[in-house]
Amino acid sequence: MSVTLGEAVTGAARGEKRTAWLSWLNPAYLIAGLLLLVLPALVGDFVLFSIFAWSLCLGMVALSLMFLAGYGGMVSLAQLTIAGIAGYMVAIFGTNGTGTGLGWPWWTVLPAAIAVAVAFATLIGALAVRTAGIYTIMITMAIAAAFFYFARQNYPIFNGYNGFNLVLPPKLFGVDWRQPLPFYYLTLAFATLSYAAVLYVSRSTFGLALQGIRDNARRMEAIGFNVVAHRIAANAFAGLIAAVAGIFLVWFNGGISPGSVGFGPAIDILVIAIIGGIRHPIGPFIGALIYALLSTFAMDLVDPIIGRERFKLIIGIGFLVIVLFSPDGILGLWDRLRARMAVSRDCA
């Protein structure tokens, strides 16, 4: 039984309504949703744009990694590369500051960029699934680094070291979508959509089969599932989310350069997903929010102690502590805390 990309994607879209509807019944979702909707009234433009919109963009990239790692058991370091390819394609097909863009209208640029990125993701998937487990991480990392060096070396297509600037969202319906308020709501909408899509796919036949493959690929193969096809389709689906996130990231940054798809940022995506937790799609968003808060404010926090340049050290140590003591990230800590509270309640 193999599920193609098309089926998985339309399946996700079809189930959107039902899953979202069910989710609204959960009070946690209701509160979180309300908070996110009224957030612009509570915080200033800077926090709205540079913290929340940014964490939603990062969260979407990390979400695609979470889908692969959490449900597929494939830890891919190339998700940011896929996002980066989508971003580069937006700059190349559309308009950019260097004037080398093809200048297509936005409704051709965006689908084309997504298509290229998803095709690349599928290709990466096809390569990575030839090996298993720990090899996946090595191969995807090699691919990510290769793309970084390639984009930096290549001037005819990727404009080398400088990349592209002034890549901005189209001014649709008379709204400047890069203003903090519209941009926040736009990213929120698409982040919610991707979140619901991941949740839906994880509960679909395809998602359940994928989780079966994660737990025991040989057994799934034996009962007739096409393991390779499932894994490739999972890569394509994750690629779709990463591609959408990549478009938002390029708009957020107002441009793209090899540095933003390099090894460091790719590792950051992994850090975000792991810190948040890869057992549930909400994890990456929690991780992204923590990351965005830390990278904006930790510099001031650690300044008096070890100097503001040591931000990476804090991130590294935090990541190490999480990996060493709570493999399920913040979500795992939360679950454990709840379990302990339940136990103490029972005892009392």
Next chain:
Amino acid sequence: MKLFISTFLNGLTLAALYFLVASGFTLVFGLMRNVNMAHGSLYLIGGYIAYSVVEATGMFLLGFAAAFISMAVAGVLLQTLIFRHMEGQDLRQTMVTIGLSIIFADLALWIWGGEFYQIYPPDWLFGATAFPVVVDAKSNGDPVYFTYPIVRLFILGVAIVIGVGLWLVLNRTRIGMMIRAGVDDREMLTATGINIQFVFVVVFAVGAGLAGIAGVVGSIFSSLAPGEDVRYLLASLVVVIVGGMGSITGAALGALLIGLAEQFGSVYLPTYAIAFSFLIMVAVLAFRPQGIMGAAK
């Protein structure tokens, strides 16, 4: 002709450097299934330490010893303090090494700053040597011989000596036999009563020490700076994927292929040079996923 020979030799010396970094990586991976993402950090910090030692003492060869010993100690500490406690959890170990590499990179930046460091070879390695190959003729008819920097040949020599040494240790000694047995079947080796933890520590120490030596070689070859750790981690990844995990011969072969491809690529097709090594990797993965010398599992 001249360009071709020098590109070929440059490729060969680059391959020598790649082999030095990748051999430690592949040893550790082959035996312990530990993808050491901090391998590049060991390379960089080993190089930095050697630089500081050479600067302080003025003794060139002492740099090699300092890099090897300090990184070997770091390797022993990593293995005994951290990895020993998470045996068999490949993914978690990898995550831990990623966390360590972030921390090491920042510590190195803290201590040595963002400057470029280069270790200058001593006088006896300075200058160029002439090859008995005529590449040109002067106006008066005298032949012009092909010349090449001695220090690069020295690097090539170091890599060959280390490679042969590793091969001899692995194939002709008792500990080498244990390591090879461990690569093939760890459980059986443990069952024969061998103290596998000891073998692990030795292998991790040697692997980390080799990364340190590679750092010294790299700082002579080009220079050390933040970011070089990632570059050489990537190089060892690609070399090991191409050559086959856990095989020293595979590492040598992979290093040769990637080193030559990169040099020829950057000379003859500069903007697409990196694509060559990538294409080699893709081709190997497509036709022989376990790598050229890798054993099928």
